[in-house]
Amino acid sequence: MDKTKMAYFKDEDILHIIISEEKEADSIELSPNITAELNESGELIGIEILEASSFLRDSILESSQAKILKLKKTV
Known part of the structure; x- marks a missing residue:
């Protein structure tokens, strides 16, 4: 697995966390405004x-x- 990278697009206010440089084959909406990107094997990328x-x-x-x-x- 490659080193995780992050990219922030200020104008759009989008944070993209890149776990792997593999090609995206699918995506799943985890919650409003958060999407998991998956490779062909269904692994998180x-x-x-x-x-x-x-x-x-x-x-x-x-x-x-x-x-x-x-x-x-506790205090």
């Missing part, structure tokens, strides 16, 4: 995230708040 800045912001805030709440409960 990439992920495309639309509205990436909002997705990352929300994911970071959600996981940070969850950790903060857990820390407060």
